[in-house]
Amino acid sequence: MDFYDVMMDRRTIRRFQQKPIDREILRRCVNVARLAPSAANLQPLEYILVTEPARCSALFPALHWAAYLEPAWTPSEAEQPTAYIVVITKSETPFTLRDMGLATAHIALLAEAEDLGSCILCNIDKERIRQMLDIPQPYSVDAVIALGYKAEAPVVEEREDTVKYWRDAHGVLHVPKRPLSSVLHLETYQTIKASSHRKSKG
Numbered sequence: 001m002d003f004y005d006v007m008m009d010r011r012t013i014r015r016f017q018q019k020p021i022d023r024e025i026l027r028r029c030v031n032v033a034r035l036a037p038s039a040a041n042l043q044p045l046e047y048i049l050v051t052e053p054a055r056c057s058a059l060f061p062a063l064h065w066a067a068y069l070e071p072a073w074t075p076s077e078a079e080q081p082t083a084y085i086v087v088i089t090k091s092e093t094p095f096t097l098r099d100m101g102l103a104t105a106h107i108a109l110l111a112e113a114e115d116l117g118s119c120i121l122c123n124i125d126k127e128r129i130r131q132m133l134d135i136p137q138p139y140s141v142d143a144v145i146a147l148g149y150k151a152e153a154p155v156v157e158e159r160e161d162t163v164k165y166w167r168d169a170h171g172v173l174h175v176p177k178r179p180l181s182s183v184l185h186l187e188t189y190q191t192i193k194a195s196s197h198r199k200s201k202g
């Protein structure tokens, strides 16, 4: 698939098939994170790959899903991720968090290219995860990326009036995104109104 289409098509997935993921694909996810841009090339991040079913089940309650959905929603047992990549670091600086964003994006995009779904999670019980996975001090947990084969197909809605995703009566997740014409400024800030970029794939 064209790389642009991979990037355009990636959506956060929170419902997964219960089908194991080849370990080589998961290793490649960590490998692209390893080579992601890093401020001052400090490379402060390390990764714990969790695939063992009992450990995945133990990790699941430490994760908080889809905060905008009402009533509160969490994947059912039959929809839970089949693998996790836990991002850890010894140095919690603002630069580390920027690295974390890039590393997790690399993982999510490679996952999409491999037909996997992913959800980056930062609303997580970090200390509980640290203890559960025997992560020593001074490491801390930055993020978890949940992975698995997709069991849902969210759709993008070009919307400016809300940032809150929602599920419709059929359970389909709708994800509002600001239109390109709202975020793209040509040459200077002032020229934005002169542009017309309406199409999402434009």
Ligand SMILES: Cc1cc2nc3c(=O)[nH]c(=O)nc-3n(C[C@H](O)[C@H](O)[C@H](O)COP(=O)(O)O)c2cc1C
Pocket (backbone or CB within 6 Å): 010, 011, 012, 013, 014, 064, 065, 066, 067, 119, 120, 121, 122, 123, 124, 154, 165, 175
């Ligand atoms: C840094 C970061 C933290 C996130 N944390 C969570 C989380 O804790 N739980 C969750 O369900 N989704 C989480 N998400 C997923 C966002 O809700 C999702 O990216 C957003 O709704 C846009 O949807 P999209 O990824 O399909 O474009 C997080 C995303 C990012 C980038």
